[in-house]
Amino acid sequence: MTKQLKLSEIVPDHLFGKRLDQVLAEMFPDYSRSRIKEWILADAVSVNGAVQNKPREKxxxxxxxxxxxxxxxxxxxxxxxxxxxxxYEDEHILVINKPAGLVVHPGAGNSDGTLLNALLHHCPGIAEVPRAGIIHRLDKDTTGLMVVAKTIPAQTHLVEAMQAREITREYEAVCHGAMTGGGTIDEPIGRHPTKRTHMAVSQSGKPATTHFRVMEKYRAHTRLRLRLETGRTHQIRVHMTYVNHPLVGDPVYAGRPRPPRKAGEHLLTVLRNFKRQALHAAMLRLAHPITLEILEWHAPIPQDMVELNAALRADTAEHGLDYV
Structure with a gap:
C-alpha cells in the first residue's frame, strides 16, 4: 500500500542557477536525495504547473x-x-535492546512475530515511515541495540548518517581460537557463490570494514570488542570466519564445536548448549536526527554470554593460557 504525499513551495531566489534535484533536496530536507530523484523521474514534480522530469534542469x-x-x-x-x-524513546526515534530470537523484518518463513510487527503496535503512526522506520538490522539471534526512526524526517537523516559512517556501533563477541591482538579486517562481502543464503568475502562484493580488539584471552577462545564502519549482512560473522576465528555458536559459519582439550564437563555443556552466534550490539552512538545532540547508549551483554564467558574464564584459570 502507498500513501499520497503533496508538497508545494516557491523556489528561493538564492538557489538561482542550481539543478532541480539539488534545489528540491535543499527545499525539502526531510526527504533523501535518492527519493527526490525518483520523484522527478516518475513525473511527480511540476514546475510552474508543468511536469519536469529532468533532474539536471536549472x-x-x-x-x-x-x-x-x-x-x-x-x-x-x-x-x-x-x-x-x-x-530510549522520544517523538522522533526509538532505541531498543533486541533479544535473541526476534526477527527484525517479515520475510520468507517469518511472516509475523517480528520487530516490525511490534513497532506497528507500539507506535501505529510508524506505518507511514518506510520499513516502519527500521534503518539497520541485527540478525535473528544477535542481541543488542538498534535505533528506529518514528518519522520520515528522522529516517532520512539517520539513513544519511549511516551512509556517511557517522553512527558508531560496537559489539561484543566470543570467537574460537586464541587471538594475540586486535586489528582491522577490510575485505568486501557479497553473496556466497553456491550457498545463496550465506555471505562470504568476495572481491566482487561491497566494501566492508571491521575493527576489533581483544578484551579477554581464554585458553582456546577470545572475547572481542568490535566496531563496524560498514553494515553488510552477517559482516562480523563473515569477517571473523575469514580470519579463521568464527564466532562461538554460529550455526552458519562456525562449523562443528571445537572445545579445548581436556575441557571440564561444565564448559562442554555450556558450549554444547550455546545455539546462537555469541554476538551482542553493546554500544550505539549517534547525533540525534532532529536536535543533533550526541547520544550514546550501552546494553549489558545477555545472560547466556555472561555464562559463556564465565565458563571459559574458569577453564582458563584451571589450565592456564598456554595449555590447549
Missing part, C-alpha cells in the same frame, strides 16, 4: 514547485503486541 528562483508522490506504507503487516525492551 531553476531561476521564484518558480512554483508542486510534488504529488507516493510513499510506501507497511500497513500490509499486522500490528502485534510483542514486548519491546525500550532503552
Amino acid at each position: 531553476v531561476l528562483g521564484g518558480e512554483q514547485i508542486d510534488i504529488l508522490a507516493e510513499l510506501p506504507e507497511d500497513e500490509r503487516f499486522e500490528a502485534q503486541p510483542i514486548d519491546l525492551d525500550i532503552v
